[in-house]
Amino acid sequence: xxxxxxxxxxxxxxxxxxxxxxxxxxxxxxxxxxxxxxxxxxxxxxxxxxxxxxxxxxxxxxxxxxxxxxxxxxxxxxxxxxxxxxxxxxxxxxxxxxxxxx
Numbered sequence: 001x002x003x004x005x006x007x008x009x010x011x012x013x014x015x016x017x018x019x020x021x022x023x024x025x026x027x028x029x030x031x032x033x034x035x036x037x038x039x040x041x042x043x044x045x046x047x048x049x050x051x052x053x054x055x056x057x058x059x060x061x062x063x064x065x066x067x068x069x070x071x072x073x074x075x076x077x078x079x080x081x082x083x084x085x086x087x088x089x090x091x092x093x094x095x096x097x098x099x100x101x102x
Contacts, residue, residue, distance in 0.1 A: 008051065012044035028074040053098045058089035 008016060019041050022034035045051045055062065065086050068079035 008045055008048075011048065012041060015041045015044045023076070027076075030076070031070065031073045049098050050095055053095060054090045054093050057093045058086055061086040061089045 015037065019034055019037040022037050023030040026033045061082070065079060065082035068082045069076055072078045
């Protein structure tokens with residue numbers, strides 16, 4: 001997971017920062033107002049092998065997290081259990097060999 005975070009920070013810092021600022025500034029409407037920034041983060045990270053592997057192996061946890069966010073747009077902090085499950089899954093992904101492709 002740290003490798004994925006490092007890649008995101010290294011290659012997508014600007015996009016992540018803009019998206020995070022938008023979400024923080026729009027607590028009840030972030031899902032709508034920040035959608036384009038979310039797409040930019042996804043496009044930026046989608047080409048990195050480590051992130052692709054985590055998304056593949058933890059897709060069900062991530063889908064559940066996104067569903068929770070959609071259903072709780074005015075209180076995204078209520079999805080903390082979903083985040084924890086996704087991060088827990090990401091920590092177990094076997095990245096041996098994947099990070100050497102970067």
